[in-house]
Amino acid sequence: MAEPVRPRRSPARRRLHRLRLRLTAAYTLITVAGLACLSWLVIRTDDRARLDAEYDEMRRRASVAASLVYYEDGRIRLDGLDDDEATSGTPQVLVLEGRPGGDPATVFRGRTAQFAVRDTAIRAVTRTAMDEEGPVRAGARDRTGEPVRLLAVPFYDDATDEVAGAAVAIGDPARGAAEHRSLVLSLVVGAGALTALAALTGHVLSGRSMRPAWEALEQQERLLADAAHELRTPVAVMRGSVEVAAAAPGGLEAHLPRIRRAADRMADVVENLLARGRLEAAVDVVRAEPLRLDQLVEEVCAEVAEGGNGVEWRLEESVVDADAALVRVAVRNLLDNAVRHGRDPGAPERAGLLVTVRGPEVWVADRGPGVDPARLPELTERFSSPGGGTGIGLSLVRRIAQAHRGSLTVRARPGGGAEFVLRLAPDRSRRGRGRGTARTLTIRS
Template sequence: MRVLISTSDARPAVARLHRTRVQLTVLITAITTLCMIVLGLVAAVIDARSRDQALDGALDRVLTGLAPRVYLNDDDSVDTSDLPSDQLVGGEIAILVLTADGTGGWTVHYGHLRSHMPAESGIAATADAATRAAGDTVYRDSIDSAGRRVRLATAVFGWEESDREVVLITGADPDGWDRGRALLWWALIVGGTVMVAASAVGGHLLSGRSMRQALVLLDDQERFLSDAAHELRTPLATHRLATAPGRRTQAEAEQVLADVHALGAKMERVVTGLLARARMQSGVTTMERVQLLLDQLTESVVDEFDNPRLVLQPNPTVVMGDPHLLALAIRNLVENALTHGAVNPRAPVEIYVGEGRVCVRDHGTGLAPRLSSNPFDRGVTAGRGSGIGLALVAWIAELHGGTATIEPVAGGGTIATLLLPPPTAVPTGTASRSRP
């Protein structure tokens, strides 16, 4: 099974990836916060303008609705007797009806909610401004007699049969009119906070998901380097000892050359196998599936060893798979048998091929206790090697839809089996990414 790197891993590369994830989360949260602030300000400004327009529209409706209800009597006096019964009167909008008194002052003919209007000086200034506006409605902000804010709308009306004019003033408390604005602010604050928190959590999860593959590739790289170091350490040490300076006879020199050649071939096979696994797991290459004769492939692998202890019993059998990977698996099984079945140097290693399987039997000491649970686990070894060889065999078997087993045999030794499915049963999908 693949094990993902935990967040507590202290390796520098992993730590940098985790710092990048935190930075991405902070950046996403900051951008979302900035966007929510800008959105909230824009919404607040639009709402404020909309409410101001709604308030001015309400004041204007009262103005235009009450103007026809103010009459001029025959004696040139202003009649406001119909105003108290009008449906526009009696609400939260204050109303004043004024006329000029001829001395520069103003006479109030009707008032509703007079305490919500400015003081006398403020009323006079408002009426003067409306008179100068030449018939246009004048809107202005002021302070009422109790010190509260008040929004005023003022217009001048007249009659065709008279030169006399009346000033109609309507006013309302903007704070009372804007009670919904507080709800909007709370909705923006609470909703924005929830959105920022959601973006922080979502950004953290998405950034972690986006980096998961990078962590897997980093894990693959480090495992490849670790496996290569384990596998190559012993051949390199042996190579160094074999080529140490010293006087040798002709026979000894030839033996050294043969040993060095064998070590070079072994290191080449190790590197080839590890590279093939790493490239396939990273998605650089895919497994080749061709129809091949398993018995002939095994014969070619056995011939590479040129070891008289190897006894091959081939039977024609056809499988589907990658010839390079299957050769690597068979080679590892044979090397494992030669290494761990060397109790008797003359004891044979018997290899049977048939019915889609390769069985390698040695006459060694059998399975060591530490191997009895699962000898194909990565790193499990009986004391020699690194345990990578059998793990690669299991990985290649799984890749082909088959199995790899190793069992003790009565009379001593073990038998390792690589079993492949028939050609018609081999899956056509991509290979599994699980690895030893």
Template structure:
């Protein structure tokens, strides 16, 4: 299994984990909210029923249920609909409240007697019941004592129609469940999007690394094969032929070292390992140092520099200037003739490298700064590193045709601001 496949599987695993976690959380919150709403409206209904039973019991007082005036007391009490009913200890209905002159649905007698019997045992009780026409009701029964104040002699049963409350609760539960289901369905694509954003840097870095290593291996394969061939030739030759093979081997080894150095620099820059140091430095002196350290090998290098102070990283700027100079010495001349390179440093922080070579091929000016864009068998890294250094300093690297017939590279970096007196 490749690393790319593992990263993609990781993305799907993260998507599944995010969706599952979101679903568990949303479903749990939905169930809690639905249960809490159900408990809340039932508790409110029970409180209202408790008030009704308490009021009726306060009207009855400690009356003897066998007395005929208890009916008169209860009948004269206005209550909500359904009616509040009074039962004896034996379960016989003694009286019921008046329902304010309106027709009330009748609660089933069996449900009333069942909750009344439960209240005789426990002192009070709640239960669910139905009316004769099928409406749901909530029942609460409360026992009341007799004249001796010890044993309950009867119960008061209050009822409340819960059809509307239950319908509202079902509507609330449906809307909440539908919203939960919608959010659960949305969590999967959202999780996939987030996991993609999380794994994209790793996948991009891996793809860049694979492409980088493949192209670097391709660039190193040719000089490595040539170096081996020259070494084998040197083993079987004597005299001048052997010396020539060894000299060519040294040049190839130097070229491979430069290539590896360029690869390492580019990799460190892209990985962010190499940090851009910003300090004041003399750009003209830096360019002169690079020219002095570069073997001329018969080429002519002319430097015209003004005193220029810029803010930048000396090591990276040296690398960029050296790459531009090396590119001019390699490609900025006709085959078999020495290069004639002119370097100019101006006070605005611009380094201009002019050569008298064949110039820029049509339509290839922008691609010169792409990584591994090679001319005449070079590594294709030098100009891309120089462009990265320029951009890292807030500057730029451009190329235009030179008046001398070749290329003119312009490397610009910010100059140090002069302090005002």
């Protein structure tokens, strides 16, 4: 079984779709760039804070150890170091005493010997601290090649007031690394989730921002479809009539009435399309002003009667707030629909139409097969016409009624047939006044 062929998008729709994707991508990339910069700052700040906290702890331990070293009778005393918490645990603490003319020697090691750092590195940072007479930071590696941090704080001989050595704290760069990695992982996961949310939000917002463009494109496509659908029949009739007239002995005169009817039909089509274009564009849709509805309906009925159709109308004086051009199109479409479909096949004697104006309502009754009121929504859809018409007339009537805050309804006519009722908004300035004089006039061709 062959797979159904999916309809291809028009170039305009493809361009709008690509534009929406570009807007979504741009919104997502901007979000990614912002989150990347923010994450980099957070990671860098956390790393610096972790490093500063480690060095602060090393400085505290080394300073405490240096303060506990003292000299008595020219000999260094370290008895206070063994019992102090600063010399246990991490960072590890060592005490080196300077030797005249030689390298400093280690005279104390903390109880926790965690790092096996080469003596040359420790002696080097000790000499630097003694020479500068202040705390000194340095980096080194233990015997396994892992990086460690060194911080030396000098201490003095109380008798001579000279630098006698330094307390060295050995710190572990891996300390706090687990928390740092957890922070980085949290930032990566959070940034990914926010990026996905930003992409979804950007897609939705770009779709909403482009909705007017989509609606305008759909309106244009509907208008073009209506034009092609409506104009195809009268153009074909005119072309066929001209071709037949060119070959017929009687010449063109015998076919002029048919060509004229096709031209009139094309004029009605153009008028319908212009009215539909106004409604679809929603720009200055209804230029409402007081309108004598009975006089307008009388003019339209007279035009339809001139075409050879029996029309009877009963008009009461009525004033409504409406757009005369749109109401004329709606009434003409109702009458055209009644002329085309409001008769039983083979029964032309029952083809008379009755048009009534009562207040803000226009009633168009025919003697056709009738219409089920439940089918009205179906009949007022575009291109839905059971009797061979174009199916746009009733749809346009409904749109015009809605634009005037009114409605279009249908019900069965007593004795057979259907009654379509177009209701408009009444004139506010005349609301509450009595009805005018009714006029009844029948014209049959």
